[in-house]
Amino acid sequence: MSLSPEQQAEIDALRANPQQTLRTVAPGMEKHLYLAHPVLDHGFVRVIDYMGDDAAICQAARVSYGKGTKSVQNDEGLIRYLMRHWHSTPFEMCEVKLHVKLPVFVARQWIRHRTANVNEYSARYSILDREFYIPAPEHVAAQSRVNNQGRGEVLQGDEAARVLEILKADSARCYDHYEQMISQDGQQGLARELARMNLPANIYTQWYWKVDLHNLFHFLRLRADAHAQYEIRAYADVICGIVADWVPYAWRAFEDYRMNAASLSAQMVDCVRRMLRGEQVTQENSGMSAREWREFQDIVGL
Known part of the structure; x- marks a missing residue:
């Protein structure tokens, strides 16, 4: 991880001067404030600011449910109900602002999540640092034979060394x-705004990214998934740890009802019911395509 001396000095100064406040604070999040969590070879994630906690989610829900709800449901039970029944608005009452340092090709994936506020380091005004993402040998892999958008077997020996040398040499030459x-x-x-076009997609950029908890959960459900590209998943995994400390009730509900849950189509539900009645269900009589049937088998453990 590479923090500039100025960034480290800013972090040290901010953490050395805590401020009194009347606003609600989340103790689990306070320990993350300003600290840079390393990701990949030169990247990091750090929390700049946040708003709300588990109680803020419940407070927003009870505004619409009416007075007295708390007497029959505790906060965790209410949050689990909201997550289970896809009531998303109360989760939007929590927000977080992150400072992220990441390779440009990861940023291009990340920015597809458009329900956030972003301010990126500008290479029109400033000169980018000589920092590039070079994957560790265990992440240098060939194209998958079954997944057109993923990687397969890890490259070995001379082939891995050849590819890594090309990556390093091209990065240095372009810079x-x-x-x-x-x-x-x-x-x-040449003007900086034109010179930057020659830089490779593995150079590091930085941005501030502000998002509410509902949309952050959507980001994490996709990018912390085992099928996501490793590099963006590494960032998502770090953010998962931060969110788990920030809103522990909401995080546990998210794990149970989104991350570790499965979505069944109408045909899949029908097949489960038929199986429970003792019927012999096959792909031919399931009403599903061969691919969907394989996915169904993985879900129910056939």
Whole structure:
């Protein structure tokens, strides 16, 4: 992980001067404030600010449910009910602002989650650092033979070394040319906004990313999944740990009803009911395609 001296000094100063407040604070989140959690080789995630906690979710729900709900349901039970029945608005009452340092190709995946506020480091005004993501050998893999958008077997020996050397050499060469194009050593040089086009997608960028808890859960459900690309999953896994400390009741409900749950189609539900009645159900009489039938088998453990 690479923090600049200025960033580290800012973190040290902020953590050394805690402020009094009348607002609700989440003790689990306070310990994460400003600290940089390392990700990949040069990246990090750190919490800049947050709003709300588990109680804020319940407070919002009880506004619409009416006075007196708390006497019949505790907070955790209410949160689990909300998650189980897809009542998403109360979760939007919690927000978090993250400072993330990540490779550009990961940022391009991340930005597809459009229900957030983003402010990215501008290479029009500033010069990007010479920092590139180079995967560890155990993550250098060939194209999957069964998944067109994923990786398969890990490369070994000379082949792995060849690929890694290309990645390192190309990154260094592109950055050398970037510096030469914007050089001011007696040259007019190229504008930064144009010179940046020559940089590779594995160079690191930074941004502030602010999102409410409902949309953050949607991000984590997709990007912390085992099928997600490793590099963005590494960031999602770190954020999962932060969220678990921030809103523990909501996190446990999210794990139970989203992360570790399964969605069944109408045909799948019908097949489960027929199986429970003792019927012999096959792909041919299930009403499902061969691919959907295989997915159904994985879900129910056939």
